[in-house]
Amino acid sequence: MPDETSAEQVPIVGYLQLGDDPHLRANECTACGARYFDRRNACAKCGGTGFSDARVADAAVLKAYSIVHNAAPGIPVPYVSAIVETEDGTSVRSNVVGLDDPMTAELGMRVEFTTYVCGTDDDGTECVAFGYAPA
Amino acid sequence: MxxxxxxxxxxxxxxxxxxxxxxxxxxxxxxxxxxxxxxxxxxxxxxxxxxxxxxxxxxxxxxxxxxxxxxxxxxxxxxxxxxxxxxxxxxxxxxxxxxxxxxxxxxxxxxxxxxGLLAGKSRSERKVYEASGRYDAVTSIDGILGTETMPGVFAQAGTGYAYENDGVGFEQFAKVAYKNHLHSTLNPLAQYQKEFSLEQIMGSPVQSYPNTTLMCCPTxxxxxxxxxxxxxxxxxxxxxxxxxxxxISASVLTSDPWVESGQVQPDVNTLTRNAAAQAYETAGVGPEDLDLVELHDCFATAELVHYDNLGLCERGGAGDFIDSGAPFRDGRIPVNVSGGLISKGHPIGATGVANVYEITTHLRGEAGDRQIEGAKVGLAHVIGLGSACGIHILEKAA
CATH class of the missing domain: 3.40.47.10 (Thiolase/Chalcone synthase)
Structure with a gap:
């Protein structure tokens, strides 16, 4: 986990929970259990309007990926974009991190949630992102 | 109806x-x-x-x-x-x-x-992190939390299929592009009319693996x-x-129904399967009756999964289908004899009409060098992310 320094940190997205035990959280439909990372007015699966706050499991499996070599200016390439499925059955999109060679990414590989500092803004605030590293 | x-x-x-x-x-x-x-x-x-x-x-x-x-x-x-x-x-x-x-x-x-590349935003130099939008994102997430670029999203559709099914890899995706470039050499209306070897296709610069440049449609x-x-x-x-x-024996439009992974990766499969089922039912034909298919090969990885979604092959059998040569113009079900989006081109608003033009031209027997002889029934398919799928089944006048 980053933070030996005193820099203020913000999560890259609202569903990333920082602190001593960083993890992802989802809005979970109280009627059918469908999970969403964004704010929803009603459940896209069942139409229910009640949501609770749920923790998403850290352990996951790589279900789909692409090694991106061409991206908009300012985005470092290549990187491994991934769709993972967590142990509790939630699909998450992020990057596979911690691979020396992107071509070693393999469908079905076990990965683990991790966080890292991905940038600093002009006020010195650090942005913390999440990714999945080989387990 | x-x-x-x-x-x-x-x-x-x-x-x-x-x-x-x-x-x-x-x-x-x-x-x-x-x-x-x-x-x-x-x-x-x-x-x-x-x-x-x-x-x-x-x-x-x-x-x-x-x-x-x-x-x-x-x-x-x-x-x-x-x-x-x-x-x-x-x-x-x-x-x-x-x-x-x-x-x-x-x-x-x-x-x-x-x-050039569609979707995916560049990041500005001057920045102050401030949460906005429905995800409370403080910066553009493209390239950090996965990819938003089209070659990447469709690459993931392909590798997702490869995860679920045997016999699908880089070479199978590349063969799709080989076929469509080859087909385009007979179509004077195609943006490109050039044959490439499998080696050239696999060796061209990678956009989003497994999609190389020659496996992506041009603008x-x-x-x-x-x-x-x-x-x-x-x-x-x-x-x-x-x-x-x-x-027009069937005209169908579907959108993407909820699936668990749909919030993080657009599902190009379910709505295509649903549209195909409706179209076959309405037209009273099955995939085995099709003499040719024009389907939405925005990327080689996309065409492969649609063999399965449109029922052109057995469930899970898209890798074997391309390996067998079935979708080549002399194969069992010719697919994208126009050259497809990969080589004919993909001026987006025109594509879904051009596919119907292509099928119509073959059913009339007026397709010249690329004519599929005796074609009586054809299917035109397009899909847009978001998502929308349109299928038209066309039949020659009796």
């Missing part, structure tokens, strides 16, 4: 290419006027105009009328991602089905020039138009027009 039958009376497309000296109105006008000429009718015969484009400003259909004839008919401006053209056709189709129109014009156009310019007519009105047309008319 009840109502009269609906037929393609006239059809035309411009060559897909880059036309810096023309504008979208020029391209759309040319396709419309040539579709009129092909059908032996004119703007005064039209009861409705549906104009599809993704990138032209609002009111394109009305501006097009100023070029091809202002007759006061209802004009529908259509935008539905990469299914825009198919949706425009369906608007005209529904108007005839509903009995409001006897004849309708549907046109799709795009002028993209060299737009470009072009237009396509069709004149639709009711079955009853068709019977009053000259015999030659009746002989050349092609029946």
């Amino acid at each position: 009840s109502g009269d039958s609906v037929w393609v009376l006239g059809a035309n497309m411009t060559r897909f290419a880059r036309y810096p000296e023309l504008d979208a109105l020029d391209l759309a006008s040319q396709a419309c006027l040539d579709a009129f000429a092909d059908g032996g009718v004119g703007i005064h015969d039209m009861d409705i105009l549906a104009a599809g484009t993704l990138f032209q400003p609002n009111g394109f259909g009305q501006r097009l009328q100023k070029q091809i004839g202002q007759t006061g008919i209802p004009v529908y401006n259509v935008t539905n991602a990469c299914a825009t053209g198919a949706t425009a056709i369906r608007v005209a189709y529904l108007s005839i089905k509903a009995g409001e129109a006897e004849m309708g014009l549907a046109v799709g156009v795009e002028q993209m020039g060299k737009m 470009g310019d072009g237009a396509a138009a069709v004149v639709l007519i009711s079955g009853e009105r068709l019977r009053s047309m000259p015999e030659e027009a009746q002989r050349r008319a092609v029946k």
Whole structure:
């Protein structure tokens, strides 16, 4: 986990929970259990309007990926974009991190949630992102 | 659905290419006027105009009328991602089905020039983190939390299929591009008409693995138009027009139903499966009856999964299907004999109309060097992310 320094940190997205035990959280439909990372007015699966706050499991499996070599200016390439499925059955999109060679990414590989500092803004605030590293 | 039958009376497309000296109105006008000429009718015969484009400003259909004839008919401006053209056709189709129109014009156009990579935002240098939007994101997430670029998203659709099914890898995806580039050499309307070896395709620069540059559709310019007519009105047309008319046996539009992974990766499969099931049911045909298919190969990885989604192969068998040669023009079910989006090109709004033009041309026996001999039934498929899927099944006049 980053933070030996005193820099203020913000999560890259609202569903990333920082602190001593960083993890992802989802809005979970109280009627059918469908999970969403964004704010929803009603459940896209069942139409229910009640949501609770749920923790998403850290352990996951790589279900789909692409090694991106061409991206908009300012985005470092290549990187491994991934769709993972967590142990509790939630699909998450992020990057596979911690691979020396992107071509070693393999469908079905076990990965683990991790966080890292991905940038600093002009006020010195650090942005913390999440990714999945080989387990 | 009840109502009269609906037929393609006239059809035309411009060559897909880059036309810096023309504008979208020029391209759309040319396709419309040539579709009129092909059908032996004119703007005064039209009861409705549906104009599809993704990138032209609002009111394109009305501006097009100023070029091809202002007759006061209802004009529908259509935008539905990469299914825009198919949706425009369906608007005209529904108007005839509903009995409001006897004849309708549907046109799709795009002028993209060299737009390069679609989607994916660049990050600005000057920044202060502030949460915004429904994800409370403090910065652009593209490239940090996965990819938003089209080659990458569709690459993931392909590798997701490879995860679930055996016999699918880089080589199978590359073979799709090999086939479509090869097919395009016979199509004078294709943006590119050049054969590449499998090695050249696999060795071209990687955009988003497994999609290399030669496995991605280009951006470009072009237009396509069709004149639709009711079955009853068709019977009053000259015999030659009746002989050349092609029946729309099914016109289907679906959106993506909820799936668990849909919030992080657009699901291109379920809505295509649903559309195919509806289309086959409505038309009373099955995949085994198809003489040719034009499907949405925006990337090689996409074409492969749609073999399965459209039921052209056994469930899970898309890798074997391409390996067997079945979708080549001399195979069991020729797919994208036009060269597909990969080589014919993909001016987005035009694509769904151009696919119907292609099928129509084969069913009429007028496809020249690329003609699939004796073609009687064909299927045109497009899909746009978001998502929208359009399928039309066309049949030769009895």
